[in-house]
Amino acid sequence: MMAFVRQVLVIMAKDLRAELRTKEAINASLSFALVVLLLFSFAFDPSEETTREISGGLLWIVFAFAGTLLLNRSFARELNNDCLDALISAPIPGSALFLGKALANYILVLAVELIALPLFGIFYNVRWTSQFWQLMMVIALATWGMTVTGTIFSALTVNIRLREVMLPILNFPSLIPALLGAMQLTSSLVAGNPITSANDSWLKMLIGFDVMYTAVSVFLVEMVLVGG
Amino acid sequence: MNAVGVEGVWKFYGDYPALRNVELSAAPGACLALIGRNGAGKTTLLRTIAGFSRPGKGKITIFGNSPRDTETRRLMGFIGHGISVYDELSALENLTLFGKLYGLADPKKTALEWLERTGLERVKDGLVREFSRGMRQRLAVARAFLHGPKVLLLDEPFTALDDRAIAVLQRLLREALADGKTIVMSTHQLREALELATHVALLNRGQVAFHGPRTAEMVADPGWVYARYGEG
Helix, strand or coil, X not given: CHHHHHHHHHHHHHHHHHHXXXXXXXXXXXXXXXXXXXXXXXXXXXXXXHHHHHHHXXXXXXXXHHHHHHHHHHHHCXXXXXXXXXXXXXXXXXXXXXXXXXXXXXXXXXXHHHHHHHHHHHHHCCCXXXXXXXXXXXXXXXXXXXXXXXXXXXXXXXXXXXXXXXXXXXXXXXHHHHXXXXXXXXXXXXXXXXXXXXXXXXXXXXHHHHHHHHHHHHHHHHHHHHCC | CCCEEEEEEEEEECCEEEEEEEEEEECCCCEEEEECCXXXXXXXXXXXXXXXXXXXXXXXXXXXXXXXXXXXXXCEEXXXXXXXXXXXXXHHHHHHHXXXXXXXXXXXXXXXXXXXXXXXXXXXXXXXXXXXXXXXXXXXXXXXXXXXXXXXXXXXXXXXXXXXXXXXXXXXXXXXXXCCCEEEEECXXXXXXXXXXXXXXXEECCEEEEEEECCHHHHHCCCHHHHHHCCC
């Protein structure tokens, strides 16, 4: 078990180090998130009340698209110099490779979201911190779901020439339940309403989504990488 | 027990059979040169032996086990067409990374030893993207040998190497054979390969046209196998 955790952390550290050396994907993702937030604020000029109502949808659309830019690079990074061959031939289970990459993606996507969130508050003049910790929990859960599905689909599409197009086409439909839950909860929390028994079914669904997709991805990744 | 066993292997790309009922074996300590024209199936066979993809039919074994077994992968070293090291990491970081993945006791120490053996110790902290082609290839050789594999799978190992990298690789391969390690290599560089090989297999359109010990005729005339068993 310790060996497995060590392998996961080695892969995660490698991906983070490689990304932070070039900053290619994180710069693109962050720029995209900021530009979209800015453009929407000019395009709609909504009242504070309207902004609170649409905040969940707006934020999660931005997070999902910006996240896709990062997730696209996850396995594509391994194509350069045929590095994927070296990882596949190393004596580590596919699940360790997958979880290491998913964790690295999670940290990067979360970093972009946590920078974009205060800027959303500034651009739209919204106080979003009244349910801060619950909002952080929702973001953490939904981002893990988005990262897990994005990482497995990144592995699946790595050898496809149009992978940049294929990843969102495959990923977004499967993300609909998680995004719906995240949007509903985020709108409610930004409006200052805590999660109660009336809307905690969305939270349970987010947790279920994360557990199910993590388990399925861990189970399938070996097949995705080397075939049945 | 054979170090490498290939039993009735078929590999399909769509409907096209890239490998057709391939039967091969390599005993421990043998050096098998896989030769054949472009498109004969050499790379596909090596990648299937390495476990990068599964055969459509048939069976591959490394010391009797599947190449996808975790412990079996520890026994194999692979050099493919790409150098399989990260441009964004330094030479030392790359080798330490793979040392950790292979569970070496002291990955950094082993990495430093291999950097010295391949003449890269002075640039150990340099990023691979700043390396010359020859340096990158020597690093790829170090990466493949780092964990002391018992079976070396080499796809066109001499192609595009500079003189120094060829000398490093030939020295390491001779040492590996002297240590009883098994080598399977595909190549177009017949002269270099036949000098090392104990056995030769000629692939022709995905089938084994010849498989047997290297003979004096082959060393004297590297084209002899093609003339005798190939398409001509």
